[in-house]
Amino acid sequence: MAVDSPLVIPLTQTAIVQDENGAPKLDQKAAVPRLEPGTVLVKTTAVALNPADYKMGAAFPTPGAVVGMDYAGVVVAVHPETVTSLGVGEAVCGMVHGSNPTSPDDGAFAEYIRVRPEMALRVPQGGEGRVHLPMEQAATLGVGxxxxxxxxxxxxxxxxxxxxxxxxxxxxxxxxxxxxxxxxxxxxxxxxxxxxxxxxxxxxxxxxxxxxxxxxxxxxxxxxxxxxxxxxxxxxxxxxxxxxxxxxxxxxxxxxxxxxxxxxxxxxxxxxxxxxxxxxxxxxxxxxxxELFGRKVALPGVYGCPAQPEKSALAARYLPILQDLLDRGALRTHPTQLVGGELSDVLEGLKLLKSGSVSGQKLVVVL
Missing domain, CATH: 3.40.50.720 (NAD(P)-binding Rossmann-like Domain)
Structure with a gap:
């Protein structure tokens, strides 16, 4: 893996993946996603849970696919053919397409995730009167x-x-x-x-x-x-x-x-x-x-879509507007409920979310 990184990136990691029936399970030997041109590698520091994280596997099983969409973390590697202003060490948050049958290693519930930098938001880090956004709050933003x-x-x-x-x-x-x-x-x-x-x-x-x-x-x-x-x-x-x-x-x-x-x-x-x-x-x-990733999604019915480059153009128009709101502290995150400090805690969090007992809060696991 040729990357701009001061760290040695492992070949395997702990992740939450779909089992043979689409249910989430812990895998301690999942592959770290291979960087591709136009991507960066992010070390996750917090992940947030969404109903889609248990619904997608139940409806459309993709055994081995990494689950999860919402993340916050730190850039640890940049592919040499990636054109981006993001550098190693920067804090970012956003959404990746978990439980993705087209690209099964794209999910967020893992130690390392592959991210398209143009789809990521910088997490305001504060200093000199500037806004500081905690990573556990930043993790709630991507999907929403x-x-x-x-x-x-x-x-x-x-x-x-x-x-x-x-x-x-x-x-x-x-x-x-x-x-x-x-x-x-x-x-x-x-x-x-x-x-x-x-x-x-x-x-x-x-x-x-x-x-x-x-x-x-x-x-x-x-x-x-x-x-x-x-x-x-x-x-x-x-x-x-x-x-x-x-x-x-x-x-x-x-x-x-x-x-x-x-x-x-x-x-x-x-x-x-x-x-x-x-x-x-x-x-x-x-x-x-x-859909904003602009790529084909191989799911049936309304959940699938062809490649749509115009959707990526839509994201490119509005993500800078949202970044400005975050930088100015003009956008408040959803209230959070912490459910643990290990990836394994995601499994209990998904059970809690599926129970229907969560109201007015977003479940977060800080790693």
Missing amino acids: LMTNIMALWDSSGLSLLANPKEPAAKPLPVLVYGGSTATGTLATQLLRLSGLRPVTTCSPRNFDLVRTRGAMEALDYVNPTVVDDVRAFAGGKLKHVLDCIGDSSSAALCYATIGRTGGHYVTLEQVSDELLKSRLAVRAKVALGY
């Missing part, structure tokens, strides 16, 4: 930010014109269903920073959380009047909805809030085609953060 780029600004998503660099002249309402999720709290902040009017739904115990993240209204998602309340907030003209839950009940409620002339509905999970076709004036999209 990449998903929001696809959801908010892709032409197939909400297709919003406003962004934090170019705020809206007219503050349109946007519903964030599941506003207390990790993606939801980031979406709410990005919408507010873009000059828009986010209204969120969540449990009352998380009202304070979503309000501190910029929600102009927080509504109880099980309240019988919630649809009418959203309509009233939007003056009956809601056109943009982000569904961070993505089940049949959330989708039905979201569709009911959209105004008579239709609009855009983005979900993070596949929902019933029958429902999606119930209103032809509503354009629906499943937003997948890994």
Whole structure:
């Protein structure tokens, strides 16, 4: 492995991989991913857990694939044919495509991960009055930010014109269903920073959380009047909805809030085609953060995609905007819950996440 690195990189490592049935397991002799032109090697210092980390293997088993998407770490090697301003020793965070059948060694739950530097964000390190972002908080950002780029600004998503660099002249309402999720709290902040009017739904115990993240209204998602309340907030003209839950009940409620002339509905999970076709004036999209890598994803249905270089161009446009927000301390991370200090603790964390008992927090393992 020809690399620019002061360290001796091992050939094997500890990682969480899929077993023969797609379930996560500990592998203490997994291969360290080989650097390729256009990549750097990152030593992970913290990883965060997402529902996709256990859902992908269960639905689409890829035995041996490294699991995990959210990471923070330090660059330890740069391939000599990689053009990047990142250097060895720099702290970075972001998303990699774990459980990836096209590139099985791409996952985050490992001691070393291969990263495309243009898809990474620098972690603000503080000093001289500058912002300091702890690595365990930085690890929560990747999936949420990449998903929001696809959801908010892709032409197939909400297709919003406003962004934090170019705020809206007219503050349109946007519903964030599941506003207390990790993606939801980031979406709410990005919408507010873009000059828009986010209204969120969540449990009352998380009202304070979503309000501190910029929600102009927080509504109880099980309240019988919630649809009418959203309509009233939007003056009956809601056109943009982000569904961070993505089940049949959330989708039905979201569709009911959209105004008579239709609009855009983005979900993070596949929902019933029958429902999606119930209103032809509503354009629906499943937003997948890994589309921004621009590469083919060999998964069935809506979870797969062909190579799309234009998605990488979208990331290149918005990641610098997000980097600026982080550098200025203008973007707050989701509350975290630490679940251990070893990669093996990821397995217990995934069980806890799958139980449905986690609310308003993102599970993190600091290594």
